[in-house]
Amino acid sequence: MKNLTVLNYSFENSQEKNMTFDHVFNRIVRFMKRNPNGNYRLMVGTDSQIHPRCTRYITGIVIKQEGKGAWACLRRNVVSRKMTNLHERISYETSLTEEVASLFTPERKDELINIVLPYIYKGSSFTIEGHIDIGSGERNKTRIYVREMVSRIESIGMDPKIKPDSFVASGYANRYTK
Incomplete structure (x- = not known):
């Protein structure tokens, strides 16, 4: 039963x-x-940190009203081994983001959309984003995985964000992986 998630x-x-x-x-x-007449962004993202005996994953959920604050929470996951393969780790981060995003069923998404819907013509909005802790910069080791991970997030109906725009993964979640 070793190395179970x-x-x-x-x-x-x-x-x-x-x-x-x-x-x-x-x-x-x-x-x-x-x-209800605000501009809302629902964001989900995951980051990981390798520790001596495990790899710790944190998935953050943030609902942000532009210019008016946010509410956030996180989910902790631990893999009982050091996941040193970068592709495996990034792929698992993306899987955990997909898993939490899947909890927002079509019915739940509709419920959130219906909150702002009466105010759309007054400027309200609602987006759902998947934040991936990868970057496309020349010096970023994860750049070779951008297309794959972005495609995965798009395939579940989320707007993908990578560094520097993936702050739920690279900022909020990252803070709790240590």
């Missing part, structure tokens, strides 16, 4: 622990309903 389906943030996804979704709905 331990999947954790509970979410947390600095105020709340052991949240179910239903609880997370209700928090997002409540956040958006406070000002």
Whole structure:
């Protein structure tokens, strides 16, 4: 049973622990309903860090109202080995992002869209983004995987973001992988 992935389906943030996804979704709905005529970005992204006996993965969910703040939470996952192969690690990060994104079923997405829908002609908006901790810069080792990972995020109906625009993965989640 060595090297098994331990999947954790509970979410947390600095105020709340052991949240179910239903609880997370209700928090997002409540956040958006406070000002339904806002510009919202729902973002999901994962980062990883290799430790001496494991590789720690953090997947962040952030709902941001442009110019008005955000609500965020994260999910922790640990693989009980050092994942030193870069492609394997980046691919698993993307898989965890896809997994959490899949919890936003078409019905749940519709519920979020319906919050802002009456205000679309007044300038409100809603986007769903998948943040990938990779970059296309010449010096970035992950650049050879950009097309593959971006295609995966696009295939699940999310707008892919890479560095420097993938701050949920490269900033928020990264902070908790240490």
